[in-house]
């Protein structure tokens with residue numbers, strides 16, 4: 608998995624939750640990392656760029672000439688109310704990126720693009736890549752359209768589409784479930800107001816997801832669609848049990864209709880078969896208890 612010293616990795620959304628973790632890992636391991644940010648950044652390897660601007664993306668890519676591209680810039684909050692922006696960024700942002708890459712006078716070795724487990728919707732059972740996607744909300748739909756669009760580039764470019772199942776960790780935005788619960792515990796609150804509580808998700812560690820992304824990026828696989836999951840699903844109650852054990856008290860849950868989602872995905876549990884077949888199994892190194900402890904301890 609050694610990278611040639613001149614090879615560069617370009618990450619869209621490098622300042623986001625996942626981007627920050629990926630950049631930190633790659634920089635620590637002496638890789639040459641660049642990326643786009645929507646706002647400002649003092650880092651000289653960060654380029655201020657809206658992915659809705661194809662020409663700007665092309666200029667930056669043409670200047671950097673990355674060997675690998677990881678596309679993380681997206682609207683990732685399922686309950687986001689700005690649906691137009693969600694479709695714009697998740698679909699047209701990705702079209703712009705792929706078109707900008709096609710305009711380069713060389714072909715990057717690999718492009719990894721983050722889709723989502725949300726494309727499966729409410730299909731029952733362990734979710735695998737052969738199943739016919741059936742999203743139930745705008746977020747899942749935006750990611751599925753993105754996937755379908757990308758497939759028409761599968762011959763020209765080497766594109767790994769990942770379908771990450773839920774993951775969390777240090778620095779995740781406070782509107783996602785786990786950081787919200789953690790923040791209530793940190794403030795020693797007695798009550799938390801939640802939405803749909805009868806749901807099951809994998810709550811994987813962001814660093815597990817990063818590890819999978821890196822292995823997939825540097826693998827010999829060309830164009831593929833693959834789950835990034837562990838197959839370990841938990842209910843919200845299970846999560847509350849685990850946090851209560853660490854924190855020493857149990858928070859009381861009150862349902863607030865404001866947080867209840869109408870088009871809800873009830874259970875997301877992925878099949879690891881394809882992922883393990885491609886890169887092996889690293890699940891044991893990243894337990895949920897460690898993740899929750901780290902998040903609770905974070906200042």
Ligand SMILES: Nc1nc2c(ncn2[C@@H]2O[C@H](COP(=O)(O)OP(=O)(O)O[C@H]3O[C@H](CO)[C@@H](O)[C@H](O)[C@@H]3O)[C@@H](O)[C@H]2O)c(=O)[nH]1
Pocket residue numbers: 682683684685686722723724725771772773774782783784785787800801802803804806808866868871872875
């Ligand atoms: N955020 C939030 N979620 C709540 C709340 N109460 C219940 N939930 C439920 O907790 C579950 C997890 O919610 P999120 O953490 O917001 O994640 P998500 O909607 O499942 O989506 C995440 O996972 C996808 C992959 O499966 C990702 O693609 C997506 O970007 C996101 O990270 C959902 O079923 C949600 O309805 C609440 O107050 N806030």
